[in-house]
């Protein structure tokens with residue numbers, strides 16, 4: 001068995017010298033190195049920004065979407081959308097473990113797991129796309145994937161349906177960062193707060209700000225906005241297009257009395273909302289750009305351009321303890337669990353999970 005590098009650089013075909021995420025092409029031979037895990041993949045959860053782009057390019061035609069996904073993976077050896085650069089995550093069964101793969105989680109062959117590293121760096125070979133619904137970013141496949149020694153994963157919990165766990169874990173980094181950033185009595189703004197990650201962030205923000213803080217959601221669709229109101233997941237809800245900077249700015253300032261927000265979380269799945277996030281945030285405040293449609297250039301130069309000394313955080317999808325925190329939200333809130341089951345879990349997978357244990 002060949003010896004692999006901790007970070008998977010042995011899988012990089014081009015360009016030489018880089019790591020798997022920024023690489024253009026990976027070696028997706030499904031023969032493991034001594035420090036890798038081989039996974040029999042059942043479902044991919046394609047990242048929302050990527051899926052939205054694929055759907056748009058294919059005019060929501062399921063066959064065209066399947067073909068596009070297959071061609072990306074055939075070309076790159078991983079599911080990395082060439083336009084958005086983003087990936088997603090997967091669930092599957094552990095098929096083989098190299099002798100040097102870290103065993104501190106006591107993972108074993110046959111365990112059902114979710115990878116917590118992006119598909120944009122995961123060697124993947126799709127043999128067949130079994131089911132794709134343009135309305136759901138969960139795509140059922142017959143495929144195999146490789147996890148590197150440095151790759152993180154969660155053994156799927158036994159008290160939640162698998163696809164529900166997959167939907168929540170896909171965005172686990174966001175509520176975990178909210179927990180770190182938001183303090184009691186803060187004013188928080190969630191741009192695109194009515195979507196999947198937004199709802200989880202709202203729940204955590206409401207918990208952290210307490211009785212005297214504010215959680216302001218900016219949401220595009222009336223339906224999503226109403227849902228946030230019905231679930232009492234915000235103190236204020238603004239229905240607006242977040243790309244319309246000055247409109248949102250005026251509405252947020254009206255709520256905050258011109259003060260602006262301590263923390264802004266960007267959860268949209270469309271480009272051009274950087275300046276909205278920056279303008280609604282107070283000086284010395286903080287913006288967490290979870291959205292994969294964020295432009296570093298627009299955010300960095302835009303903040304400078306308007307003279308805003310604020311902390312801009314790139315949406316690292318990993319935060320220590322993020323999987324437990326996120327799954328606990330689903331366990332704590334019956335309403336959010338029902339919402340996720342209705343919106344993000346395909347009907348065929350709504351039965352209870354039957355996995356052995358949950359670890360991270």
Ligand SMILES: NC(=O)c1ccc[n+]([C@@H]2O[C@H](COP(=O)([O-])OP(=O)(O)OC[C@H]3O[C@@H](n4cnc5c(N)ncnc54)[C@H](OP(=O)(O)O)[C@@H]3O)[C@@H](O)[C@H]2O)c1
Pocket residue numbers: 047048049050086170171173191192193194195196197198218219220221224240241242243267268269270289290291292293315316317318
């Ligand atoms: N950093 C990471 O590691 C990581 C991991 C996973 C995902 N992501 C990214 O995080 C973002 C959110 O993911 P998600 O799964 O939560 O997506 P989602 O469920 O699709 O939510 C996006 C939300 O943004 C709203 N929105 C879209 N355009 C808007 C606009 N112009 N103004 C106001 N609201 C708007 C959407 O409303 P409508 O439904 O009405 O359009 C929706 O409620 C995506 O960009 C995704 O790629 C990042």
